[in-house]
Amino acid sequence: MGYVAIKGGGRAIEGAAGAAEALRAAEGEDGRPLTLAAIEHQLRLLTSRVVSEGGLYHPRLAALALKQMQGDTLEAAFALRAYRSTKPRLLETPVQDTGRMRLIRRISSAFKDIPDGQMLGPTFDYALRLMRFDLAGESPETFRGIARRFLSQVPETDLPDTFPKVVDALRAEGLLPPAGQPREPAFDITREPLVFPVPRSAALATMARAETGSLLAIAYSNMRGYGDVHPTIAELRVGSLPVMLPHPVTGEPTEAGEVLMTECEVVAMYEEQGSSSVAGGRKPGATEDEGESGGPPVFTLGYGACFGHNETKAISMAILDRALQKGMRDGPSNPSEDPEFVLLHVDGVDSMGFANHYKMPHYVTFQSDMDRLRTTRTKAGGKAAGRNDEGVQS
Amino acid sequence: MSEIASIQPSAWEPLTQQFVFRRLLEAFSYPGRVASVARTDAAPVLSLLLATLVDAEIALADPQGLIGADDWRRLGARRAAPEKAHFIVARGDLAPAFEPSLGTLESPERGATVVLQVESLGVGAPLSLSGPGIDGAATLAVGGLDPTWLARRAAWNSAFPLGVDVILVDGTRLAALPRTTRIKFEGGH
Amino acid sequence: MNPGYELPQNEAGYSFGFLDEYAKREVRRTVLKAICIPGYQTPYASREMPMGRGFGTGGLQVTLSLVGPGDTVKVIDQGADDSVNAVNLRKFIELTCPHVDTTEHTRDATLIQSRHRVPEMPLTEAQVLVLQVPYPDPLVVVEPSEARRKTMHGEGDYSRLLTKLYEDIVQFDEITISHRYPTRINGHYVIDPSPIPRYDVPQLHQNRALILLGAGREKKIYAVPPYSQADPLAFDDVPFRTEDFTDEYGRRRACARCGAIDSFLDELIDDDGARIWQCSDSDYCNERLAAAGKQEVARA
Known part of the structure; x- marks a missing residue:
């Protein structure tokens, strides 16, 4: 026999890579390789997910990662992150104003109408999930004309460039506390380890590149009753945010490019300004004007934002932001309010890497396990025998 | 390579920093051991050391102005008072006039690193060292170190894991005194 | 989006040691603090490496921050140089670190990265051993909150861990921890020495080489300096025992x-x-x- 089956690893790795590559091209002679542009546009939500979870805004590289990883979003986001590790961070962007986003979609569920109106934009929300069998045999000619026909029917004047933000209206009315100025620079999770307690900016940054399904699962636990956020979406907006950077010579803010992003602001149960008690779900008996601690009650805001067009993620993040703020202030009473529980378990690269590492050889530790089990079994056997000698049933 | 880069010392090159770091690693692993960082270029060891360990993430204190303006600009470090600094650069021949951060029980790594410029390493008053990294006992000779530093260091490091870690540098060499190193010296233990 | 953007054509743009210099500098600062506070899990901003979290990314970041021309690197997994994961990591180091040699001989290596084993051959002062760590904190079995664990570590309070060991003895007449045996370094911090078997734990004690432990996913680096005390937790009447062969x-x-x-x-x-x-x-x-x-x- 060979030394050990696992050894001779070099050849095995090459073989494995070859086998995976062969499956990618398994269509054979009829196959046509996917272009990156096709992935970026025709699978735009997949690309969005990868730029968001990869934490690097580069849709073309995200498309490449998806192609290379054969559609695995966890692996593709991972490849993008690893690429990011090799790039120095040259600059910190100043605070960006999402009021300047060039929107393709914005809705509010809190108000029937909002300044400048609701804009449904590209969404499947109200589409019937019936299979469109016509797409199965779509002709290239028809396909190529779709976008052109759409644009020819929509007058450009129908699309205002920017829209005011809904929460600004709530703030103007005093129903939301005024937006505070950041007291310290934002926590950079790529440069600083998370040592708890962490500031809210660390939580937001962690969630912004978290794995969508993980965020959704924990946010859903809060929605179902392991928590009490009860959110209303003040505004959900999707669009391109112009990124303003200081000009290298003049220092004047200059548009350096734009990133597609999704932003969600949820408004949740009111609380008294300057008070630590939260009225609503947990205190059904509380009345609106209860409390001696100064200011009138106000709504609280949960904030979610991420690269790409990822509405489920932005909503989940906004709900968790609100839940975590409560946990940071009053101590967590549910998993979704516990910063350590949430933030250390939502990263796709970390969690999927660890889940997969169990496939690696563990025979040294297993040998050690067997040694312990054999020893304790021997001891247990000896004891049982001893007890039987004394006439005691075991 | 541009003309400006060619007349600069290579302290800012990745492989120089890798070399300096390995000498530092040796010095910290085996306290008392004097590591030479002399290279073909003439960069002072203090510059090499700072280029290797300090960047914009770091709060750096230089109460006596030992760091040149050019080094400050390239390091990009935040200027800080010694009490708030991650790294403090100071003259060894003058008694300490500050209280460095000792870290906290939960985060003892926030205890400062104090870089002391001394006259000579390997020559001077012998210090007797023991602790992790030392096989029994070791001797480190240091010239131009005010003994007050040793007394203050002993006080700062009296409640492990809190404490400060010291790097001694002369013209071309460096040595390290981690907080775990016990020093016997005249006037104290 | 930027449809006209050109992608790089190959991997040649990666810098020596893959990581950018800022990342290396941070790892280097962390390693020095870890040596100064033996056994303390020093936090750092672990970077994503191009292999899975759990596959040795913590060890690899330490190795890549140390390695330079003139080094000879050995990579082992389960004690073997040709285990798939060891081959993979070694190939990556060869790809990203020109002028660095690799070897399968323990005695020729200046840097040894290992998963689950300490080499049998005694190490020397000219060598550094880097161990890959999946779970850095031995207190996690008794305390899930990291914030509380940090306080316990700082105070050197391991009473709950000792109670856990004692309960084992009551139930099984034996400490059932098979590997990752909690070990006290320099009389203060108790470490998880990575999943090395108990057989290897005595090698941590007064070793001539520096031993660095890197946990990439958990973003921690800790160290056992050379010539340091390393005492596996045990009781006077139930001593620490290595695997029985x-x-x-x-x-x-x-x-x-x-x-x-x-x-x-x-x-x-x-x-x-x-x-x-x-x-x-x-x-x-x-x-x-x-x-x-x-x-x-x-x-x-």
């Missing part, structure tokens, strides 16, 4: 290949269904065979 006649089992009776053994099932034992450290086994002038015992 005696056979039913009370004799120490020998490696079926090189005959060693002083090495950690892998237990294998032969093609005939019989159990045999071989050295887990392949270099140690090969060196012994070479020294004896023997060929590998062919058992085809």
Whole structure:
């Protein structure tokens, strides 16, 4: 026999890579390789997910990662992150104003109408999930004309460039506390380890590149009753945010490019300004004007934002932001309010890497396990025998 | 390579920093051991050391102005008072006039690193060292170190894991005194 | 989006050691603090590496922050140089670190990155051992909150961990921890020494080489400096015990290949269904065979 089956690893790795590559091209002679542009546009939500979870805004590289990883979003986001590790961070962007986003979609569920109106934009929300069998045999000619026909029917004047933000209206009315100025620079999770307690900016940054399904699962636990956020979406907006950077010579803010992003602001149960008690779900008996601690009650805001067009993620993040703020202030009473529980378990690269590492050889530790089990079994056997000698049933 | 880069010392090159770091690693692993960082270029060891360990993430204190303006600009470090600094650069021949951060029980790594410029390493008053990294006992000779530093260091490091870690540098060499190193010296233990 | 953007054409743009210089500088600062506070899990902003979290990314970031021209690197997994994961990491180091040699011989290496084993051959002052760590905190079995664990570590409060060991003894008459055996460094911090078998734990004590432990996913680096105390937790009446390799006649089992009776053994099932034992450290086994002038015992 060979030394050990696992050894001779070099050849095995090459073989494995070859086998995976062969499956990618398994269509054979009829196959046509996917272009990156096709992935970026025709699978735009997949690309969005990868730029968001990869934490690097580069849709073309995200498309490449998806192609290379054969559609695995966890692996593709991972490849993008690893690429990011090799790039120095040259600059910190100043605070960006999402009021300047060039929107393709914005809705509010809190108000029937909002300044400048609701804009449904590209969404499947109200589409019937019936299979469109016509797409199965779509002709290239028809396909190529779709976008052109759409644009020819929509007058450009129908699309205002920017829209005011809904929460600004709530703030103007005093129903939301005024937006505070950041007291310290934002926590950079790529440069600083998370040592708890962490500031809210660390939580937001962690969630912004978290794995969508993980965020959704924990946010859903809060929605179902392991928590009490009860959110209303003040505004959900999707669009391109112009990124303003200081000009290298003049220092004047200059548009350096734009990133597609999704932003969600949820408004949740009111609380008294300057008070630590939260009225609503947990205190059904509380009345609106209860409390001696100064200011009138106000709504609280949960904030979610991420690269790409990822509405489920932005909503989940906004709900968790609100839940975590409560946990940071009053101590967590549910998993979704516990910063350590949430933030250390939502990263796709970390969690999927660890889940997969169990496939690696563990025979040294297993040998050690067997040694312990054999020893304790021997001891247990000896004891049982001893007890039987004394006439005691075991 | 541009003309400006060619007349600069290579302290800012990745492989120089890798070399300096390995000498530092040796010095910290085996306290008392004097590591030479002399290279073909003439960069002072203090510059090499700072280029290797300090960047914009770091709060750096230089109460006596030992760091040149050019080094400050390239390091990009935040200027800080010694009490708030991650790294403090100071003259060894003058008694300490500050209280460095000792870290906290939960985060003892926030205890400062104090870089002391001394006259000579390997020559001077012998210090007797023991602790992790030392096989029994070791001797480190240091010239131009005010003994007050040793007394203050002993006080700062009296409640492990809190404490400060010291790097001694002369013209071309460096040595390290981690907080775990016990020093016997005249006037104290 | 920027449809006209050109992608780089190949991987040549990666810098020496893959990581950017800021990342290396942070790891280097962390490593020095870890040496100064033996056994303390020093936090750092672990970067994503191009292999899975849990596959040795923490160890690799330490190795890549240390390595330079003139180094000779050895990578082992389960004691073997040609285990798939070791091959993969070694290939990555060869790809990203020009002018760095790799070796399978423990004695020729200046840097040894290992998963689950300490080499059998005693290390020297000229070597650094980097261990890959999946779970850095031994207190996690008794306390899930990291914030509370940090306080316990700072105070050197391991009473709950000792209670856990004691409960084992009451239930099983034996401490049941098989590997990752909690070990106290320099009389203060208790570490998870990574999933090395108990057999390797005594090697941490007063070793001549620096031992660095890197946990990439958990974003921690800790160290056992050379010539440091490393004491596995135990009780006076229930001492720490390493794996037992005696056979039913009370004799120490020998490696079926090189005959060693002083090495950690892998237990294998032969093609005939019989159990045999071989050295887990392949270099140690090969060196012994070479020294004896023997060929590998062919058992085809």
